[in-house]
Amino acid sequence: MRKRLIIGSLGVLAALLMALIPLSSASAHEMRHVGNYTFIVGFLNEPAYTGSQNAISLTVCNGKTCEIAGGGDDGPVSNPVNDVDKSLKAEVSTGGSAxxxxSLQPVDGAPGKYTADFIPTQTGDYTFHFTGTLNGQKIDEKFTSGPNTFSEVAQISSYPASKGTTTQGRNDISSLQAQIQDAKNTGILVGSIGTLVGLIGLGTAVVALRRRPASGTQSDESLRG
Incomplete structure (x- = not known):
């Protein structure tokens, strides 16, 4: 009975592993039949992250499949299509951005493989659009990242903070300190002007009082007259 349970458990585990393997392969790059050719498309570096150097990865093969040595989508292709970069154009887009x-560039030493460098700066789905012709066949294909195609772009934590961020933070603090100091200086100036005006007023009052004749003196002069 125990042996049957063990064998049954192993069978379930093997089935789960077999089910997961195709999903892992599918999530790396998308393979699509395009007329007389097969395209394999994805990010060159996956998973893809914002702010990190990356590129479109394009493999083009003759026929309905890509014959890649060693399996997967990273090995050499035995049925490559050459000079794709001379007749196809590539675009990348995400969200509402234009x-x-x-520019597609052939990968040295890897016939049928091409890349187009760029740095993704926003998280989410990205669409790679290829247009042009291949040996007279019109090409107009869009490949969009997602759970069943290729890597979406994610945010990754960075450490330590970049110099630009640190400098900007210091500049903001310096600017704030300068504004506070300006406010203090303005307050001191206004206070000094107020004090000066008060002193001038007080001096004027003292002078006026000194120039005013005493009331007793006026009475004596009136009696003498």
Whole structure:
């Protein structure tokens, strides 16, 4: 009975592993039949993160499949399509941002493979759009990242803070301190002017009092007259 349970458990585990393997492969890059060709598209570096150097990864093969040595989508292709960069254009877009035109570049020593460098600056889904012709066949294909295609762009924590961020923070603090000091200086100036005006007023009053004749003197002069 125990042996049956163990064998049954192993069978369930093997089935789960077999089910997960195709999902992992599918999430790395998207493979699509495009007329007489097969395209494999994704980010060059996956997972993809904002602010990190990345690129479109494009593999183009003759026929309905890509014959890649060793399996997966990173090995050499035995049925590559050459000179794709000369007849296809690439664009990347995300959200409501205008598409960015990119130049496809062949990968040295890897026929059929091409890249187009850029740095994603926003999280979310990205769409790679290829247009042009391949040996007379019109190409107009869009590949969008997602759970069943290729990596979405995620945010990654950075440490330590970049110099630009630190400098900006210091500049903001310095600016705030300067504003506070200006306010203090303005307050001191206004207070000094007020004090000066008060002193002038007091001096004027003292002078006026000194110039005013005493009331007793006026009475004596009136009697003498």
């Amino acid at each position: 598409p960015l035109a990119l």
